[in-house]
Amino acid sequence: MILLTLYWSFFQIGLFSIGGGYAALPLIQNQVVDLHGWLTMTEFADVVTLSQMTPGPIAINAASFIGIRMAGIPGAIIATLGCITPSIVISLILAYVYYKYRGLKTFQGIMNGLRPAVVALITNAGISLVLLAFWKGEAFTADISKVDLLSVAIFTVALFILRKWKVSQIAIMIGAGVLGLCIYPFLT
Amino acid sequence: MKKDIKFYLKLFASTFYLSAFTFGGGYVIISLMRKKFVDQYQWIEEKEMLDLTAIAQSTPGAIAVNASILVGYRMAGIPGALLTVFGTVLPPLIILSVISVAYTAFRDSVMVGYTLRGMQAGVAAVIIDVVINMIRNVTKEKKPFPILLMIIAFIAAFFFDVSVIIIILVCGLLGAISIYYHSHTAKKGDKA
Numbered sequence: 522m523i524l525l526t527l528y529w530s531f532f533q534i535g536l537f538s539i540g541g542g543y544a545a546l547p548l549i550q551n552q553v554v555d556l557h558g559w560l561t562m563t564e565f566a567d568v569v570t571l572s573q574m575t576p577g578p579i580a581i582n583a584a585s586f587i588g589i590r591m592a593g594i595p596g597a598i599i600a601t602l603g604c605i606t607p608s609i610v611i612s613l614i615l616a617y618v619y620y621k622y623r624g625l626k627t628f629q630g631i632m633n634g635l636r637p638a639v640v641a642l643i644t645n646a647g648i649s650l651v652l653l654a655f656w657k658g659e660a661f662t663a664d665i666s667k668v669d670l671l672s673v674a675i676f677t678v679a680l681f682i683l684r685k686w687k688v689s690q691i692a693i694m695i696g697a698g699v700l701g702l703c704i705y706p707f708l709t
Numbered sequence: 710m711k712k713d714i715k716f717y718l719k720l721f722a723s724t725f726y727l728s729a730f731t732f733g734g735g736y737v738i739i740s741l742m743r744k745k746f747v748d749q750y751q752w753i754e755e756k757e758m759l760d761l762t763a764i765a766q767s768t769p770g771a772i773a774v775n776a777s778i779l780v781g782y783r784m785a786g787i788p789g790a791l792l793t794v795f796g797t798v799l800p801p802l803i804i805l806s807v808i809s810v811a812y813t814a815f816r817d818s819v820m821v822g823y824t825l826r827g828m829q830a831g832v833a834a835v836i837i838d839v840v841i842n843m844i845r846n847v848t849k850e851k852k853p854f855p856i857l858l859m860i861i862a863f864i865a866a867f868f869f870d871v872s873v874i875i876i877i878l879v880c881g882l883l884g885a886i887s888i889y890y891h892s893h894t895a896k897k898g899d900k901a
Contacts, residue, residue: 535770545771570816571808574825576731577801578771585805586812597806601798608770612778613790615764620783623760627885634884635763636756637855638876640843641862642766646736647836648867654829672830679834684841690741691730694831701827702820 523592524599530557531584531603538580545580559587580604651676671708675700712785717792720784723750724777724796729804732825732832735772738797739765740839742776752784755846767877773797854887 530552538545546569553559560568572582581601588600622628654676657669675697682688723745731738739762746753753761761783765775774797781793808815815821847855858880865871 538769571812575804576729578773580771581798581801582805585802586809589806589809597802601802605774605794605798608774609778611768612775615768616779616782626888630885630888631881632760634880636759637847637859638862638880639759639762640847641859642866643736644840644863645866647840650833650836654833675827675830676834679831680837683838690835693835694730694828697831698824698828702824705823
């Protein structure tokens with residue numbers, strides 16, 4: 522029974538979170554804290570923190586975390602499946618429509634408008650990440666002393682390497698993590 | 710392209726690998742997918758990848774999950790989509806299941822904090838690298854309409870926090886109008 526409830530809860534979270542990422546937060550909170558009481562508000566805040574510290578979309582992270590606490594490994598799998606079911610169905614329908622009609626003029630027009638918009642949205646996300654890294658996650662201010670200089674240095678070196686040579690992005694991220702682990706302890 | 714076991718393994722492994730290392734939200738994984746599938750494997754064209762991103766963005770659910778489904782479908786139909794979506798959700802499923810056992814220790818660990826702070830700067834560099842390439846691709850065609858649209862959409866998102874859904878709807882609508890406007894003026898030109 523708990524598996525069914527988990528599936529249905531996360532199905533709704535998957536279905537109603539449009540726009541990705543933090544848009545899903547209030548929905549997750551509503552289902553797991555308010556409606557079912559699976560987590561306290563503090564535990565929910567912990568899940569959000571963990572999500573920022575681990576890879577993967579926040580809704581999937583929440584599904585795995587809550588699923589495993591409520592019903593072990595099957596719970597984690599069922600909650601995750603519930604979360605991705607709407608995505609699978611809707612994305613497949615849209616993919617079918619896209620590949621069937623992308624020759625149409627109106628469709629091409631719409632896509633011509635969407636492509637630059639997508640580039641703008643990714644640029645926006647990228648700049649937000651840079652600000653977040655430089656100002657240690659605090660609000661961005663004009664105060665230069667609040668800037669995390671090591672973060673600026675890692676960013677600059679990493680970007681230089683990426684532009685100059687063909688290196689794996691994963692290697693860059695791991696390298697940046699190792700630098701952080703080795704140097705930050707001496708700075709604080 | 711030969712669709713043998715090796716191809717399916719490569720498809721699964723690349724989504725699994727990208728998902729396992731993607732910190733910082735949906736757009737980061739899209740940037741990585743673009744680099745892998747467009748630049749490295751050359752399985753998908755640049756424009757098509759942007760189209761798939763726009764669809765992933767407008768569909769309910771996590772962007773990373775939607776994008777992986779679309780890429781999988783593009784490469785190998787419904788079986789491909791199922792393969793890539795499982796490749797994408799398995800890493801967080803495994804990692805969170807392991808962490809949930811001792812999550813307070815992980816959350817409060819200073820070492821983890823330092824590593825993540827370093828990684829944050831690395832992730833920022835990776836996404837900016839991709840952003841530079843994408844902006845170049847838009848500007849190199851030297852058409853004023855997409856460049857203008859890109860600038861306006863950026864200003865709306867960055868400075869005015871306009872919702873993503875509104876930006877997508879307005880830009881799609883403007884794109885549809887512009888193609889009819891263009892063909893209308895082109896026909897007039899033919900008659901003259």
